[in-house]
Amino acid sequence: MNKPKTVWTLHRVVVVISVLLLTFIIQNLWQSTVNSTLQTQSTQVELFSTSLSALIDTEDRLLEVAGEQAINNIENGLPIEESIKVFDGLISESGDLSAIRLMDLEGRSLVASSNLPSSNAHLANFKTTPLWNNFLETFDSHNLVIGRTYYSQNLQSDFIPFRKAIRNIQGEPVAVITGAVSLDNTGLITDSLLLGPHNVFKVVRNDGYPQIELPTPKQGYMEKVKFTKSSVLTENLKFLKAERANGAIQSFDVQFDGSTYLGVTKYLPKQQLWVVSQVAQDAIIADFMPSLMVIITVFFALQWFIYALIKRIYNSEKTRRQELLYQANHDFLTGLPNRYYSLKQQTPWRNKRFALMYIDLDKFKVINDTYGHINGDKLLVELAKRVNNLKPENSLFTREAGDEFLLVCEQSKIPDLETFCRTLLDQISLPYQLETTEYLISASIGVALYPQHTNQIDCVKRLADIAVLKAKEQRNTYCLFSPDMEKEQQQEARFEQRLRAALASESFHIEFQPQYRDGQIWGIEALARWVDDELGFVSPEKFIKVSEYIGIMPELGKQLLSQALHESLRLQKSSGVNLQTSINISIIQFMQDDFISQLTELMESNLFDPSAITLELTESVLIEDLPAVLSKCQALKALGFELSLDDFGTGYSSLNVLHQLPVDELKIDRSFISHFLEDPRCYSLIKSIACIGDGLNMRIVAEGVEEKRQVEGISQLGAHVMQGYYYAKPQSVDSLIKQLKEKAA
Numbered sequence: 001m002n003k004p005k006t007v008w009t010l011h012r013v014v015v016v017i018s019v020l021l022l023t024f025i026i027q028n029l030w031q032s033t034v035n036s037t038l039q040t041q042s043t044q045v046e047l048f049s050t051s052l053s054a055l056i057d058t059e060d061r062l063l064e065v066a067g068e069q070a071i072n073n074i075e076n077g078l079p080i081e082e083s084i085k086v087f088d089g090l091i092s093e094s095g096d097l098s099a100i101r102l103m104d105l106e107g108r109s110l111v112a113s114s115n116l117p118s119s120n121a122h123l124a125n126f127k128t129t130p131l132w133n134n135f136l137e138t139f140d141s142h143n144l145v146i147g148r149t150y151y152s153q154n155l156q157s158d159f160i161p162f163r164k165a166i167r168n169i170q171g172e173p174v175a176v177i178t179g180a181v182s183l184d185n186t187g188l189i190t191d192s193l194l195l196g197p198h199n200v201f202k203v204v205r206n207d208g209y210p211q212i213e214l215p216t217p218k219q220g221y222m223e224k225v226k227f228t229k230s231s232v233l234t235e236n237l238k239f240l241k242a243e244r245a246n247g248a249i250q251s252f253d254v255q256f257d258g259s260t261y262l263g264v265t266k267y268l269p270k271q272q273l274w275v276v277s278q279v280a281q282d283a284i285i286a287d288f289m290p291s292l293m294v295i296i297t298v299f300f301a302l303q304w305f306i307y308a309l310i311k312r313i314y315n316s317e318k319t320r321r322q323e324l325l326y327q328a329n330h331d332f333l334t335g336l337p338n339r340y341y342s343l344k345q346q347t348p349w350r351n352k353r354f355a356l357m358y359i360d361l362d363k364f365k366v367i368n369d370t371y372g373h374i375n376g377d378k379l380l381v382e383l384a385k386r387v388n389n390l391k392p393e394n395s396l397f398t399r400e401a402g403d404e405f406l407l408v409c410e411q412s413k414i415p416d417l418e419t420f421c422r423t424l425l426d427q428i429s430l431p432y433q434l435e436t437t438e439y440l441i442s443a444s445i446g447v448a449l450y451p452q453h454t455n456q457i458d459c460v461k462r463l464a465d466i467a468v469l470k471a472k473e474q475r476n477t478y479c480l481f482s483p484d485m486e487k488e489q490q491q492e493a494r495f496e497q498r499l500r501a502a503l504a505s506e507s508f509h510i511e512f513q514p515q516y517r518d519g520q521i522w523g524i525e526a527l528a529r530w531v532d533d534e535l536g537f538v539s540p541e542k543f544i545k546v547s548e549y550i551g552i553m554p555e556l557g558k559q560l561l562s563q564a565l566h567e568s569l570r571l572q573k574s575s576g577v578n579l580q581t582s583i584n585i586s587i588i589q590f591m592q593d594d595f596i597s598q599l600t601e602l603m604e605s606n607l608f609d610p611s612a613i614t615l616e617l618t619e620s621v622l623i624e625d626l627p628a629v630l631s632k633c634q635a636l637k638a639l640g641f642e643l644s645l646d647d648f649g650t651g652y653s654s655l656n657v658l659h660q661l662p663v664d665e666l667k668i669d670r671s672f673i674s675h676f677l678e679d680p681r682c683y684s685l686i687k688s689i690a691c692i693g694d695g696l697n698m699r700i701v702a703e704g705v706e707e708k709r710q711v712e713g714i715s716q717l718g719a720h721v722m723q724g725y726y727y728a729k730p731q732s733v734d735s736l737i738k739q740l741k742e743k744a745a
Contacts, residue, residue, distance in 0.1 A: 005205075007310055007313045007314050008310065008314065008319065009409075011059040011306065011307065011310040011331055012308070012519065013729075014306050014310075015303065015306070018200050018299065018302060018303060018713070020304075021195070022295065022296075023300045025109065025295055025740070026292060028294060028395065029288065030288055030296075030397075031290070032282075033284050033287065033288055034284065035263060035295070036695065037284060037534055038251050038262070038264055038280050039263045040622070041199070041263070041277040041279065042078065042249050042264050043280075044091065044199070044201070044277050045249060045264055045265065045266050045276070045277050046249065046266065047276050048201070048203075049266050049268060049275045050277055052268070052270060052271070052273070052275065053204065053270070053271065055096060055181075055351050056144055056146070056162070056270075056271050057163050058094075058096075059094070059096065059097065059144065059179055059181065060162075060346070062090055062094060062097070062143040062179070062600060063100070063144070063164045063177050063178075063179045064099060064164055064166070064177075066086055066087060066090050066177060067102055067164060067166040067177035068166055069083070069085060069086050069561065070083040070087070070101075070102050070110070070111050071166055071175055073086075074110065074111070076712075077617045080241065080539075082109055083102070083111040083133060084111060084112070084113065084114055086691075087100040087102075087112070087113040087604070088113055088114050091113055091115075096181050096182075097179045097180065097181060098115075098157065098159055098180045099113050099115055099116050099152075099159075099179070099180040100112070100113045100116075100177065100178065100179050100180070101177070101178045102166075102175055102176070102177045103135075103175060103176050103177075103178065104174075104175055104176075105173060105174070105175065105176070107126045107127055107132065107135060107743070110175060110628070125313060126383045128174075131147060131148070131161070131587040133718075134147040134161070134162065134163065135147075135176060137163075137296030138163045138164065138165040138173070138176050139165055139173045139176075139459070140258075141165065142165070142167075142257070142708075143270055143271075144162050144163070144164050144271070145162075145163045145164070145165075146160060146161070146162060146205070146211065146271060146272075146273065147160065147163060147178075147207070148161075148165075148205070148209045148211070149183070149210065149211045151167055152180065152305065157182045157184045158182070158183045158184070159179045159180040159181055159182045159183060160180070160211055160212070161178050161179070161180055162179040162180075162181060163176055163177070163178045164176070164178075164180075165397070168659075173350075180248050180306065183212065197312075198279045198280055198283045199214070199277055199278070199279060200213070200214070200215075200261065200278040200279070200280075201214040201274040201276070201277050201278075202214070202274075202275075202277075202278070203273055203274070203275055203276070204270065204273070204276055205533070205662045206272050206273075206274075207368060208650060208663075210275060211591070217560065218338060218558055218583070225657065226311060228256070229246055241591045242423045248266070249266045250264065250265055250266070251263065251264045251265075252264075254278065258350040259280050259282065260280070260281040260282075261278035261280055261281065262278065262279050262281055262284065263276055263277060263278035263279070263281075264276070264277055265277075272483065273638065274613055294522070295662075298478075301569040309368055312413070313357070329341040329344075329459075330426075331399040332401075333377055333380060333381060333382060334381050334384035334399050335400055336384055336388070336397060337396065337397070337398040337399075338398060339398065339399075339401065339598065341398060342396065342400075342406060342408075343396040344398060345535060346457050346458070346483040347407065347451075347458045349457065350457050352450075353409050353410065353411040353449075353450065354408055354409060354410055354449075354450050355408070355409055355410075355411045355412075355417055355447055355448070355449050355450075355477075356406060356407070356425075356447070356449075356450065356460045356461060356490060357406070357407040357408075357409075357421065357445050357446070357447050357464065358400075358405075358406060358445065358446040358448075358464035358467065358468040359382075359387070359404065359405040359406070359407060359424070359443050359444075359445050359446075359468075360403065360404050360406070360444050360445075360446075360468050360471075361403035361404075361406075361441055361443050361445055362441065362472065362475045362476060363427075363441075363444075363475075364403035364441065367379060367439065367441060371439070373436070373536060374439070375439070378442065379432050379434065379439055380399075380403065382434070383428060383432070384397075384399065384405070384430050385704065386428065386430075387405065387407065387427070387428070389422075390423065390424060391407060391409065392409045392410070392420075392425060394409070394410055395407060395408060395410070396408040396409075397411035400728065406464075407424075407543045408461075411449060411450075413621070414480070414513075414665050417447060418478070418480075418481075419681075421445050421447065421478035422478070424443075424445065424478075424479065424693050425442070425445065425476060425477070425647070427442070428442065428443045429443075429476065442475055442476035443473035443476070443654050444468050444475055444476065444477060444478070444479075445462060445468060445471060445476075445477075445478035446464045446465060446466065446467030446468025446469070446470065446471055446479055446481065446659060447463035447467055447478060447479070447480045447481060448460050448461075448463035448467060448481040448660045449480075450465075453481050453483075463486065464488050466478045466479040466481060466485045466486055467480060467485060469489075470485055475590075478644065492546075495535065495546065496546060496550055498532050498534060498535055499543055499546060499547065499646065500552065502530060502695075503547075503552055503555060503556055503559065504534060506559060507530065507531075507532070507557065508526065508528055508529065508530050508556070508560060508563070509528075509529050509563065510526050510528065510529065510532075510560065510563045510564050510567045510729040510731055510733070511526075511731055512524040512526060512527070512571065512730065512732075512733060512736050513525050513527055513570075513723060513728060513729065513730040513731075514568070514723070514727060514736070515582070515721050515722070515723045516723070517720060517721045517722075521579065521740070521743075522579070522580060522721060523581065523582060523614070523721065524568065524579050524580070524582070524736070525579055525580050525582040525584075525616075525723060526564035526567070526568065526581060526582065526583045526584070527540065527584075527730050528543075528560050529545070529730075530539050530583075533702075534705055538741065542633070544586060547586075548586060548588050553586050553588045553589055554588065554589050554592050555590030557585065557586050557588075558598055560600055561583060561589075561598075562604060564581070564583045565581075565583075565602055565608055565613075565648035566602070566606060567582050567604045567733045568581040568608075569606050569607070570733060570737075571606055571733050571736060571737055571740075574741075575736075575737050575740035575741055575744070576740075576742070576744065578612065578738050579612075580612060580613075580614055580642075581612060581613055581614065582616050582644060583613065583615055583616065583618045584591065584646065585615050585616060585722045587617065587618060589627070589690050590617060590629075590632065591625075591629075591632075596632065596635055596636065599636075599641075600639065608691065609656050610640035610641045611640045611641070611642065612637050613641050613642065614642040614643070614644050614664070614665060615636065615641055615642070615643055616645075616646040616667065617643065617644070617645060617646060617650060618645075618646050618647055619646075619647060620644060623703070625658075625659065629661075630660060630673075630709075631662065632664055632728050633661055633662050633663075634743040637662045641663060642665065643661070643663045644663065644664065644665035644666070644667055644701070645658075645661070645663050645665070645666050645667065646667045647667065648666045648667055648669065648689060649667040658692070658696070659696065663696075663698060664698060664699060665688070665698055665699040665700075665701055666689060666692070666693045666698050666699070666700055666701070667702075667703060667704065668686055668689055668700065668701065668702050668719070669703070669704075670703050670724075671704075671705025671709055672685060672686050673702055673704045673705060673710060673714065673724075673733055674704060674706075674712075675684075675704065676708060676710075676713065677710065683717075686702075686714070686717050686719075687717050687718075689693040690717050690718035690719060691718070693718075694718055699720050699721060700718060700720050700721070701719070701720070701721040701723065702714045702719040702721070702722050702723070702725045703727045704723075705722045705723065705724030705725075705727070706724050706725045706726050707726060710726070711726060714718065719731060
């Protein structure tokens with residue numbers, strides 16, 4: 001863990017906790033003042049809301065009765081004066097209503113109280129005013145619809161229009177009655193109990209228009225709406241709409257007119273009005289400031305003490321931090337920058353042309369295994385010094401891992417790079433005198449160029465790695481990357497993937513090639529075949545070799561062995577002919593601890609006679625652990641299996657070992673068969689092999705026989721069994737069954 005960062009993190013945590021504590025204290029102190037203010041305002045809002053709702057409900061009923069009576073008077077043909085009397089009487093009794101007008105659905109006046117003009121002349125432009133939209137709202141509402149507060153020239157007062165749709169018995173609107181409530185006359189507005197010393201009291205519509213504002217705005221309501229519609233108060237009311245349905249009182253903060261207000265509001269859903277009370281925060285803050293200053297002074301004193309303590313801890317850890325940083329970026333053994341450091345240095349090299357040399361020591365594991373890891377480490381240290389002394393200026397030499405190093409240098413001409421690589425190899429190959437022992441080692445170098453080989457700096461090392469793998473095929477040399485190498489590696493990787501997929505899907509199958517003795521079919525050899533959808537036919541030599549390399553040979557061998565036994569049994573049952581079956585066994589499969597138990601299990605499950613099976617082993621078995629090989633061979637012989645030494649004469653034959661192996665058969669490689677008639681040396685070798693086999697009582701099998709004269713010649717040399725295209729090609733079990741049946745018929 002990085003201690004300095006941890007210390008400052010601790011400091012931040014302490015600061016955060018202190019700030020939280022300070023905030024908590026200030027908040028409590030502030031909240032006690034705010035809660036008192038909010039409680040007062042909540043009481044005022046609740047009182048006003050109740051009074052306003054009662055007023056609206058009263059006017060709703062009065063206007064509905066007056067409107068219905070006026071409509072009845074009109075329908076019954078009574079003089080209009082009768083309706084005017086009704087309106088005037090209602091105004092007189094109400095105390096809150098200042099004027100009443102009944103209008104048809106087109107906005108034309110039908111009846112008006114005596115204090116309003118009865119003609120429609122002043123209503124000519126009614127449909128073009130904002131009042132018209134409010135007028136239309138009444139058609140869809142069964143409740144009283146409240147219009148915008150505005151100044152009336154006729155009434156010489158600010159008033160609120162209350163509109164109610166008068167409906168017939170079918171519930172359809174037939175007229176709209178409007179009652180004007182003057183803000184100057186209603187006791188609801190003039191009641192001083194609503195106002196505290198700092199209150200701003202408002203009743204606001206959903207569209208942001210102020211119906212009522214106390215104290216009354218100097219500029220009047222028609223001008224005030226221009227400000228209020230876009231005000232912060234309006235935005236706050238929009239925000240609070242999510243909770244308005246329950247009619248609960250809610251608090252909020254708002255800023256306008258250059259001041260901040262603390263407010264409470266209650267929404268009246270039936271009337272679609274917000275009742276708002278606000279108090280300027282300046283008055284609250286004035287009482288709060290002395291206590292706040294004391295708290296802040298204590299807070300900063302505490303923070304200074306904590307900072308001084310943390311700073312001291314940081315300074316004491318600074319040196320240690322630098323040491324840890326160096327260790328994190330450098331190899332502890334050689335002192336070279338490590339892989340982590342080289343990754344961080346990619347950015348500075350991004351805009352340069354450079355060569356990356358991947359240096360991989362050849363068979364360094366032998367040094368460790370033979371002389372010990374301590375001496376191996378000493379050799380690495382000495383090698384690092386040599387390369388460090390040779391590296392060009394402005395280059396970067398790092399230890400990648402184990403016995404692998406990277407050297408990045410500014411790019412020069414290819415011949416110069418090649419000369420440098422040769423010099424590097426020569427220096428690395430010089431003897432290493434470590435105490436009393438001299439060590440020799442070589443290296444392989446892969447070189448990739450940026451940006452010639454790739455314009456992605458992250459890929460340069462991968463390309464150099466590909467090149468070093470190519471160089472390690474020869475060892476003690478260097479190799480410059482070429483696109484063909486990458487393509488070859490991609491093909492190999494793709495081949496491996498297809499091979500693994502084929503194993504998983506059991507895409508391999510078995511073909512049999514007949515073996516002849518004295519002109520008659522005597523046995524068959526099981527041959528593995530793989531035809532891939534993408535790769536086509538793949539030779540067994542290739543996929544067996546790769547399977548051994550990537551570690552899937554034991555599983556593949558078991559799968560092929562099972563198929564070979566199953567197909568051989570089917571062949572012999574279907575054809576009625578008993579044939580000796582030869583099956584190739586990979587040395588890796590053979591050396592598995594459970595090979596014999598697997599084989600025994602397969603034989604038992606297929607009810608196969610072990611004596612009818614010949615297991616073919618290549619000569620490479622002789623370079624393995626000989627006691628273990630002899631033990632397994634003897635165990636197989638005890639179970640009844642026959643053993644064959646395949647490709648005899650091409651590998652590690654040893655007469656001393658051969659006489660110890662309980663082998664029943666020697667199989668002469670096709671490379672000798674194809675040349676023995678023209679090459680006297682091949683002829684002599686085959687003759688010698690035949691003599692050895694005859695002397696050890698072993699059967700001699702010649703594979704790859706393709707011509708009649710080869711048959712005659714090899715017979716004279718003593719071969720017992722022959723196999724090759726001269727007799728028959730490898731074929732499917734069904735084809736061979738058909739052939740055997742036809743021959744028997």
